[in-house]
Each structure stands twice: as structure tokens, then as C-alpha cells.
Amino acid sequence: MKLKSLLFSLLAASVMSGAALAQAPIVIKFSHVVASDTPKGKAAERFKELAEKATKGRVKVELYPNSTLYKDKEELEALQLGAVQMLAPSLAKFGPLGVKEFEVFDLPYIFPSKEVLYRVTEGQIGKDLMKKLESKGIVGLGFWDNGFKVMSANKPLHLPTDLKGMKLRIQSSKVLDAQMRALGANPQVLAFSEVYQALQTGVVDGTENPPSNLYTQKMHEVQKHVTVTNHGYLGYAVIVNKKFWDGLPADIRNELDGAMKAATKYANAIAQQENDNALEAVKKSGKTTVYMLNDKERAEWRKTLLPVQKEMEGRIGKELIANVNKEALALGYK
Numbered sequence: 001m002k003l004k005s006l007l008f009s010l011l012a013a014s015v016m017s018g019a020a021l022a023q024a025p026i027v028i029k030f031s032h033v034v035a036s037d038t039p040k041g042k043a044a045e046r047f048k049e050l051a052e053k054a055t056k057g058r059v060k061v062e063l064y065p066n067s068t069l070y071k072d073k074e075e076l077e078a079l080q081l082g083a084v085q086m087l088a089p090s091l092a093k094f095g096p097l098g099v100k101e102f103e104v105f106d107l108p109y110i111f112p113s114k115e116v117l118y119r120v121t122e123g124q125i126g127k128d129l130m131k132k133l134e135s136k137g138i139v140g141l142g143f144w145d146n147g148f149k150v151m152s153a154n155k156p157l158h159l160p161t162d163l164k165g166m167k168l169r170i171q172s173s174k175v176l177d178a179q180m181r182a183l184g185a186n187p188q189v190l191a192f193s194e195v196y197q198a199l200q201t202g203v204v205d206g207t208e209n210p211p212s213n214l215y216t217q218k219m220h221e222v223q224k225h226v227t228v229t230n231h232g233y234l235g236y237a238v239i240v241n242k243k244f245w246d247g248l249p250a251d252i253r254n255e256l257d258g259a260m261k262a263a264t265k266y267a268n269a270i271a272q273q274e275n276d277n278a279l280e281a282v283k284k285s286g287k288t289t290v291y292m293l294n295d296k297e298r299a300e301w302r303k304t305l306l307p308v309q310k311e312m313e314g315r316i317g318k319e320l321i322a323n324v325n326k327e328a329l330a331l332g333y334k
């Protein structure tokens with residue numbers, strides 16, 4: 001009798017946990033390093049909202065902004081190990097994964113406008129780049145825009161020669177390393193979460209980032225001068241663990257794909273405005289002088305940094321660089 005009731009309760013418990021399991025939502029942990037109040041942070045929130053709605057709660061997206069879960073390098077390892085399912089690292093951070101072609105986005109002056117950028121990210125070049133991730137156990141779901149970069153320091157930066165000898169923080173990209181060396185500066189790779197403190201304590205003298213990142217990390221509070229150089233670009237690839245993605249029920253994957261497409265549209269629609277607002281907020285803070293280059297200075301920056309495109313052909317591929325430049329030519333840029 002006793003054995004019978006024990007067996008019965010074991011059976012009941014397993015049926016119940018089976019039912020609970022059937023109802024448990026699929027969890028997507030989405031980790032990123034920037035503030036929620038940025039183009040990437042907002043697009044991630046939009047994706048969560050759309051994905052949960054479209055799947056009627058069968059999927060739960062947990063957002064971990066501001067490096068609360070992982071820093072730059074760790075998050076890529078965590079994705080490959082399956083500890084998180086989704087990330088949106090900047091395109092400058094794919095080199096350590098062994099897909100150095102993504103560093104084409106870091107080349108100085110490679111995108112004369114956002115129009116050219118979109119031709120690349122939404123065209124064949126973007127598709128081919130995403131394909132390269134598959135052998136790394138990663139699927140690329142979309143490119144999210146952020147913006148063109150400004151330079152910051154505690155002294156005015158008007159000409160490229162003003163950066164000579166300075167220690168400048170960069171993301172982990174060999175192209176950015178070459179870019180800073182072309183300016184005669186000493187580049188130093190640091191995780192994004194460490195930049196504010198490194199600037200504050202003088203570990204580095206300056207850095208580059210789009211205004212939205214500069215402002216939301218309060219870098220302007222420890223940098224007296226910002227120069228709008230627009231010398232290079234920073235954007236993202238949203239990526240998922242391939243095993244996780246391929247293992248999803250097909251209908252769920254479809255819904256998530258739709259949610260990602262809509263979130264991508266949203267990201268690209270708000271990015272420029274977010275950066276314009278951030279630059280205005282930096283000016284208004286009164287803590288930082290924002291300098292706009294004149295034509296002569298802009299020409300000097302271009303002359304100094306453009307050779308980096310040629311210098312990096314060996315790393316990124318001559319053809320890929322030429323193909324990106326062709327997209328600019330197709331739109332009438334020289």
C-alpha cells in the first residue's frame with residue numbers, strides 16, 4: 001500500500017513538472033554593454049517587446065544592458081558557450097572571433113553617408129559577412145546602426161597632429177589600432193565598461209565614440225573637449241547562438257525573425273536623432289567644448305587617415321574594401 005502511494009505521488013509529480021515544463025517560456029538572455037538609453041539599448045527593448053508579444057509569451061527576452069552580465073570579450077565567449085543566447089556587439093569586436101572582415105566598417109571614411117552604409121548592410125556584402133559567422137557557431141540576424149564617431153580629450157583637437165603621443169582608448173580592432181597610429185597616437189584596447197574610469201584616472205588621455213555612447217557613459221564629464229570629426233563609423237551586428245537558434249520550433253523562429261526585422265528598422269530610424277540629441281546634451285552640460293572642424297581641417301584629417309584603407313587591405317581583403325567603396329561610387333560619391 002505504502003509503495004503504491006509512493007509510486008502514485010512520484011508519477012503525479014513527474015506529470016506536473018512535465019506540464020510546468022511545457023508551459024515554461026523559452027528564455028533569450030540578451031546581453032550588451034551600453035546604456036538602455038542609446039540606439040542599441042532602445043532597439044533591444046523594442047525587440048523584447050515585439051518578440052514576447054508575437055510569441056504570446058512563449059518566449060521571454062531578458063535584457064542585461066551596461067555590461068551588467070558580461071564585458072566585451074566575455075560576452076562573445078558566453079554566446080559561444082550558450083550562457084547567453086543573443087548579443088549585439090559593435091562591428092569592431094568581431095576580429096577576436098576570427099572574422100576580421102567585419103573590421104571593414106572601422107576603416108576611416110569608408111562611409112561618406114548613411115545611405116552608403118545601408119547599401120552595404122542591407123545588400124550582398126552584409127549577407128556575405130553574416131554568412132562568415134556560421135562556422136563560428138553564430139547566426140547574424142541584422143545590422144543595427146549607431147553613428148559616426150567624435151574624438152574626445154582634455155585638450156582641443158583641431159588637427160590630426162594634435163593627437164600625437166596621446167594614449168587613446170580603442171575597441172579591439174586592428175583597423176582602429178592602425179588608425180590611431182596613423183595619427184601618431186598610442187592606442188590601447190579597453191573594454192567599454194572601463195573607459196569612463198580610464199579617462200578619469202588618466203590611464204588614457206582620450207577616446208572615440210558616437211555621441212550617444214559618450215554622453216550616456218558620462219565621458220563628457222571627464223573630457224573637456226569633443227571634436228566632431230566623423231572620421232569613422234560604429235554600428236552593430238545582432239547575433240545568436242546557432243545551436244539555440246536552429247533548435248527553436250520553426251514557428252517561434254519565424255516570429256522572432258519578424259520581431260528582429262521590425263526592431264532593426266526601428267534602430268536604424270532612431271540612431272541619427274539619438275546621436276544629434278546626445279551631442280546637444282553634451283553642449284548643454286557646459287562641461288565640454290564641442291568643436292566642429294572647418295573645411296581645411298577636415299581635409300587634413302582625411303589626408304592623414306585615408307591611407308589606412310590601403311594599409312589594411314592585407315587584413316580585410318582588397319576586394320571587400322573595393323566593393324564597399326563601389327557602393328559609394330554608385331551613389332555618386334568620389
Ligand code: LMR
Pocket residue numbers: 033034089090146171191192209213
Ligand atoms: C565601444 O566599446 O566603444 C562600443 O563598441 C560600445 C558599444 O557597444 O556601442
